[in-house]
Amino acid sequence: MHRIDSATARQNANGKGKTGFHDNADLPNQDATYFTPEWSNALQEEVANVIEGLGLTLDKTDNGQLLKALVQQFGEKKVLEDAIKEYREDIKEAVGRIETLEERTYEDTQVGELFWTTKHFATANEVATYKGYGTWQRALQGRVAVGFSDDPEDPVDFRTHGKLYGEREHQLTIEEMPAHTHDLRVNRDDGSGKYPEDASGTEEWSTGKTESAGGSQPHNNMQPSQTLDCWERVS
Template identity: 35%
Template sequence: MSNLAITPQWHDEINQVETNEVIMGGANGNANLATKQLAENLLWLKQQFETKKTESYKVGDIYMTTIDHPDPAAVKAHHGYGTWVRYAAGRAPVGFSDNTSDIAEYKTMGNTFGENTHKLKIEEMPSHNFNINFVTGGIGGTGRPATESTSSAAANLKTDSLGSDVPHNNIQPSIVTGYWLRTA
């Protein structure tokens, strides 16, 4: 017994032995022809898959991963194709919006905005009041509020100071993943 010699090629039709045909063996015999054609089709398909890597990420696509690729070359080696750059480093992605009620920052693809820490400005603070408690009856019975001064000038009252004037954390709960943008 020997093996069939096959060449990778595509056959649109597969031979069928008819009932009135004489069955012949050998390399060119009709007993082996259908098997040879199917084997050649399979070998041709195998070569197509091996020579044409499927590029599931097109130029402009983003690859998101939990693999800690150290550099673009490692991403290329992982996929077997493409030129890659790290994307959105230290930033959370936000979906593009054309909703009229959304802020302008959401309406430009690739726009960056936001900050890790934020120091409140006066206009960002909630509206609030302070109560001042002071003693009437004055100093020396003059009828004016008790102050540090015994002069007849207006009283300079101060409230206690609160807060440390330090920027606060402004980060949503997050998980770090790798984002890579295919550029070529």
């Protein structure tokens, strides 16, 4: 491509050193700028090469082919570039969310809930270090957990949330023993080997007490059990 360089081309018409077209009415005996075959062919081929180079066939009846070719090329490119940019931004955002999730500690025990484990911790700080979060305190120390009941037939202790009850050992009282009696009769022997009889000829018997038995030790109320660590999260 080149700028018009005919004999009547106007110098500096488009800026310093840039020739252009002009009617030259201000110059005596000077014709307006005229085309040259070289410049016309250069212009034609520049435009035609763009249209054909972008995949279109020249159409004499269509004066909008250059625009179509440019829109097709750069419009699609812009859409693709925008899509790629948006995709990259979405990926960056997703990666950020993943990194945040990976860095976050999953708190599987909420405040007020219990953490049961076969692993033994000597202090609450050891639990916090192991779990990676929270403040803890021992729970159910020396006690067995019983599920809350809403069955009205169950004892009231089972139907009271957080109720502490029961004994490790218990000594039965007389009131708690099954009602029972022990009969004891002793036939009196006067030393002669004969048993005295009463006036009716019936052998006489006397009553008495057996010797004391039993150690008065408390009764073991606990079922076979296993001790586990139980911790409550308090914050």
